[in-house]
Amino acid sequence: MTVDSQRRGLRGTETSSAAPAPQKFVPRKKKFSSRTGWTMLAFMAPAAIFVAIFTYYPMISGSQMAFRHWNLNDLSDTSWVGLDNFKALFENPEFGTIIRNTVVWVVGSLVPQVVIGFALALFLKRKFRFRSGYQALIFFPWAVSGFLIGMLFRWMFNAEFGVVNDFLMKTGLIETPIPWLAEPGFAMTAIIVANIWYGVTFFAIMILAALQSVSDEMYEAAAIDGAGKVRTFFSITLPAIAVTLGLTILLRVIWIFNFPDIIWAMTGGGPADQTHIITTYMIKITQEGDYGQASALGLIVVFTLMLFAVFYLMAMRPRKANR
């Protein structure tokens, strides 16, 4: 099964039954008159202008701030300082904690999201009564903003009146209330639990869509050949959805990396700056007015993610070729 046919298949899944017959139209190279050229330009212009002014211009002008002293509290001195902003970041004693937290946050959220999401997708693949109703209910975290999710969990993890402590004590799992958000280790656990809760649905949906694109004939053939459930899973299901799964994970890593909302709402980076990840820390220094350092950190983020994406895609490639 080629990548392309899999993609096409994916768009013909049950979820897309509302769309017309799935068919991909590769744009033809046609000679067009200058009139068509002008129309194209006119159609493209509004989008390009908006994105250029409000996204790319601030991003690029921000990049040069990374090499300048640029503090809102003292705008009299905006001289070029070379790599000083970067140096200040690396010399910051908190920097190690922030990097470690970011890795823990990404890996700790991602792995359970993939595993639970995968299991959910496998269970949802087969039709059962109330399936569509069930799916609609399970989708609900999507409609909620990251900030609000943070607030919901902040309230549930409240040390005194939180339902989590209450539940754990009633079931006898703990004796005394846990100060969830007041102690760094517990606080990290709490924010990651909130993020897992948020992200499982996303994986379930993406994986389910991929699963539904695997043709039944392949399963039938495997069954005729006497393959068991486990064998079928590893030899048919997994390879067939590997590309989609791989890309979904890549997108998700980038997205979780860049997702400060939950942390910002639950702990604000505290206690004592111990639960900051790179992006929440960046917001913190932006709010303090040090645009120079914030931009330097932004560049580090962009560079790291690009590097990661390149290596990740390179690692994925041989698997594609195998099939």
Added chain:
Amino acid sequence: MIDKQSTFGRVAKIIFLALCLVVTVFPLYWIVVTSLKAPGAIYEMPLKYWPTEISFENYIGLFTKSDFGRYMINSLIVATVASTVATLISLLSAYVLARFQFAGRGAVMAAFLLTQMIPGFIALGPLYMLMTNMNLVDSKTGLILVYIAICIPFCTIMLRGFFENVPDALEEAAMIDGCSRLTALFRVLVPVMMPGIAASFIFNFVNCWNELFLSVTLMNSDENKTIPTALAGFISSFNIDWGSMSAAAVLTVVPTLVIFAFASKFIVQGLTAGAVKG
């Protein structure tokens, strides 16, 4: 599939699905319960897992003690205008990207995709300065413009996927019959693509409705605040009033929940098409 499920498999499945459901829905349930308790009852131990006496005091307080009604209207205006304009603009750009092969097409796609990798708040500081220069800080117009720009890239990518599902013979026929390209687009293609367009619009709307960091940075007067800014204001003080907070949370979530319930099928379709195609 052909094989039959064992009893054990069935039971495991039911338990797993039930557990997922409970865990997913509980936080929403809990915030609704909290919002319906009387302000004092929220801090009463032992915790009550269902409200024994329903009180709307938190909701009433939200509208009498704070300007929550105004914030809701502001959010509604900003999200509606921004997502409508963004969807229209994206419709045009997606059409060009789906139908024509031209130099720089790949570059435009890459530039759009890159904005999805790099989050908006990396440029938060410079954007604030830009908006100050344009005199658009603390103005709904300013926030709308920024939101439009944020919505366009993903919306374009999503809509491009939907255009590729529609044969181009459709608008060519219309153009032979004398339609201009624009008329052909809106008279012939748009009706066919309505589910996809609706999904994109809703996706934009929910994103704008929920957006936090830009609105916190750009909006500060009480007159122009949107819901997320107001909610963020609730935590800036040391003591969070959880009664008002939960009532506000319920009022914020319910509209998006209703929209999602109607449109989740289309949104899933759009997202999977958009993201998987990358």
